[in-house]
Amino acid sequence: MVVGAGGVGLALALVAIAAAGPWADGQRVAERNLAAAREAAHHTGRTPATAPSAPPVLAGLGPGATPRAVPLPTGQGLDNALSPLFDDPALGAVRTGIVLDAATGQQLYGHDPDTPSAPASTTKIATAVAASQSLGGDYRIATTVVPGAAPGSIVLVGGGDPTLTIRPTPQGADPDATPASLSDLADATARTLKERGWTKVRLSYDTSLYTGPPRLAGVDDENLASVTPLMVDEGRIDPNSVEAAPRAADPANAAAQAFAGLLRERGITVDGDVRPGNAPAGEEARLAEVDSMPLSALVERMLTNSDNDIAEALARQTAISLGQPVSFAGAAQAVSEELGRLGLPLAGTRFNDGSGLDRDDRLTARLLARLLHTAADPAHPQLRPVLSGLPIAGFTGTLSDRFSGATSDAAGLVHAKTGTLTGVNTLAGTVVDADGRLLVFAFMASGTGNAGTAVAALDRLAATVSNCGCR
Template structure:
């Protein structure tokens, strides 16, 4: 791999080193075939992004790499290079074709789209009435942060779930990517009593841990906690206990009045499987009314299965403060993995939990209001543009949240900054067009060529409330330039047409060099 190609990949924050990148590219069906010319650079970057980021499951990485590798440049406009005749080269040959020599200066590797070119391409699309009464947007260069296009970019608008980008940045900046959330069992205040203490892990599960599971990518399990608890209790000669549970880490209301339906469970420091009635359900699903009590009852049953008699009723309690060593503990996946899961799946429960962990780290009340204050404070420390913004939660379900397209794009730029490596999961967690999370059914198989042609090359967080549709993330344009964008629409009448209009905006950036 040439130094120039390596510099491109490093600058985009998408590679793990030149040897690794070349190896990954060679792994795709033995020889990756990509389009030739300037546009091929974008595909190479996209392929390495695909290989380097996650989370992944069910062969999605293979599917997406095959899709991106099979593209021949059709429908991508604005290329500056000529397409050579004959069979397209393998990926290593394309990389070599970027040329030897010293790494380029920041921003000089591939051409930038011009402001006029982007304005010509995007401004007519912003006239689409499907985008509602308030429509804002911005496009930035990922390498330099230079604004290339803006449409009322500093006008506050309802962000919906793109709020989760802000929550992710605030949590990672405040806590670090390796932070884990504990769930513990400690001795109670009375003899023979124990307390299950919720630490706020939203991914704690009552399901068994798969054999050989990686703790960095699998949830902590109540079953493992029960195993460790039963073992320690038996070592201490305890076979009969009274069990209570402590959720005092959080304060304030469990839900806002607007939080109805199946999009979120009551926000408590203890829950299992996000309080879903069916633990195997995904996305919006019925929730139990008392997730903490339900998790504690499940834990009591697991102890009984392991030979520990649980006497009496299992109810709320308070753990003694620092009197005895804990009996057992399980820790969540690292914060980096929690952020990826939250963004990919637009998980409201994880978002509210991470907002509260941020509040704890900054000494704010561990509530909706305190979490909102903490997010603003954390972003302010990073020097991000907060004028006109208002946070009321961490998930974006609150319709009174207000962010700007400028802030969303600057959050992504900060996450791409080599000076903030702890923020990289914000980029790696973005859903990928046509393949993962909330973009799995978008940008692919569309009747519009430009929309389907952007599959695999748009990585973006979606946002949807009634009358609100947003999209913010990264694209690789036709010349291989990595760009950041945020498009926001409020007062939309029909979600389907609004989503299509947003997808056209992102696809247009992807499919043109715009000069």
């Protein structure tokens, strides 16, 4: 049954990539091309014998589905395959796991799945579900400029979009796949000011949308900028950096200073110092506005790249939607509240942030798996970006360099969110087994001593589910 499974996974990866749509950086196109190249390399002049199982897997989640068309693995089969792997000391002191059928939600395997454990970045799955459910995939985050209270003054108002970039939007770019641009906002602001006969202004900036401390205790600022509703390029000092990189000490001030410079380049004199301030109360007409990519695209980007800044921003947008304080604590409460409304199992869980960087967060493998099963449910189409944003083993995001060597047969078959903190390693996502059945899994390990061996052990668990029919 294992022969040809890699080909099935690559074919499924192609379908999933094509369905997810393009990103501004062309990542989906690049993935599709890479998948096609690898598929060609694996071909031996014939279609793999298991290829016909791919359509039932995908159809099994759609209208009129027949989820039993592809056989389920048995609990005994999965227990025989997975339980010995859970004995691996590389998984540390606390190791939990669960496997569900994606179509029905039936539990097929469990290893202490209700034991709360540190989730690390798999917390982002919960944040993605809560934000998508409460706000909807078409929701966009606005950054605005409004007249100030004093004559000749304007206020740059942060709305919470961490992907706002200083770069101008490329001509012909898809607004559904392109970050909002501070340069475009300066263009529109300067144009409106000149129409009103203003060539000199005083500029302030408003960050009053968020409350509470802007930092998580003990978290390096290269992993997460100060959480503020106004920033450009996620607060990175070098806007071209994409990984963990030095951040501005005050991202909001840095963004406002950059905006002042852009206005000057467009013929508007910015008089005096740029200072924090508050936009006037009421419905003052906006001078200009730019909107973020839709929330569905933000969710995908957050999950694929494990983006901490987007995660904290989406948790706060959820807090705004639910009327909670727009702080770490309020956002955590909002995420938990929204998941409770979905009927998800929250016993033993504790949210302290939206990104999973807080070491005191606690989730269960059952909750992670149920989050993914709910995202696959046709009754919740607004949650589908939670699945399409998962990194693809051997291809994208935080799984691009995993599932090689002994686990390479699972490349393309495993789509999963990773989680890594010192002593904590997790993996949760979907996998196609050797019979073509789509399953949901969550594996969690705490107290691990070596990240490399712990990650390899988690990958073996997911690859084992992929490579067996387990009956």
